[in-house]
Amino acid sequence: MKIQTIISSLAIIISVTSAHAQDADAGRLVFKKCAACHQIGDGAKNGAGPVLTGVIGRQAGSYEGFRYSKYMVAAGEAGHVWDEDSIFEYISNPTKYLRKILDDPRAKAKMRFKLKSEEDRRNVIAYLATFQTTMGKAPEAMEQMTALPSTDTPGRVCVTNGTAEEHLFIVETENTRINEMLGAGMQLCADSDQGGKISVFESPDDQEGCTRIMAPNKSDTLVRYMDFDRCFWGTHIE
Template identity: 40%
Template sequence: MRWRDRGLTAILDRGPRRARRPAATTRKMESTMKLPISGLSGLGLCLLASAALAQDAGDPDAGERDFRQCRSCHSILGPDGEAIVKGGQVGPNLYGVDGRQAGTVEGFNYSDDMVAAGEQGLMWNLEDFTPYVQGPSGFLQDYTGDGSARGKMTFRLRNAEQAPDIWAYLVSVGPDGGS
């Protein structure tokens, strides 16, 4: 009986730790496993690099068009108060949102839960912006660990593919101008 045929029987008879492979089989497997593992490491690095690049992958021009649905509640006002984008005052000013602690725009009355998320370390970035605009209360509940957490934003972005574009637009009109 070959080793492979005996393998399952050995595991069942003696338990998974007692089944042993013949030394020649073990050495062969170890030498052939080195290439796939190193290949996977390279693949992992490529995926990390592409994830970092994906953050910059949004289209600010498309985001400007998509931002129209946000303007009913949000304005983008520069530090001097000049309107970059005229909009509503129901939501906070989105100028400089990239890297800003959540719940900290002066003069805006945030929900206690949004302030708590900011105090727990929520700094706005694409990674958090995307799920937030798709389901604000659900995002806050997950982030804070409080199942009753609620924000004031009731709008939900239905098309998740628009979020990176809107984010790229917000970054492009911010203090760094997308640089």
């Protein structure tokens, strides 16, 4: 009976945890459509479209060496920075999107491709997000890391808030599930021989957070909070 409870609670843990991984996995297949024009990841080169590594958080029309349309360059110069929501809208209808943000009815997109399905768009963006950690803000996060303690916690799974803001943390193990708002530098631990799962949400009202599966006797530190499972974690960076 006890063992069954453990197994079923682990099954829940695993199914919850992999929801995001599945999005990104499904997105990998969707990306095959983008790959006709775009490359992403190590060694990616510009093709018919610009490299998409690190595109989330990047100024529109700014990847080096790519010849963008004047409209995309104008969008970037006007301060347009890509995030999940704007990419979601852009790829469903690039021309419509540029016309809207530039307030110019003659604007025309160089990207001749539309992805209608909302689910496909969400998944492909989850896939793009998996290429974020090597770009963007990682070096700054790494600097912060050197000040953080090492990560062995015998008999326990722990998470430390290494950011300056308060966030909601959850630790789930075979024994328990605890959640707590943690301020800067605070730690939350649960007893465990088997490891478990840690999650963080920007605030208690948020649906989208970040989750990590933890090996036994380990702890991890949140270095920077980003939604859609794009957080920077201590062990990620090492």
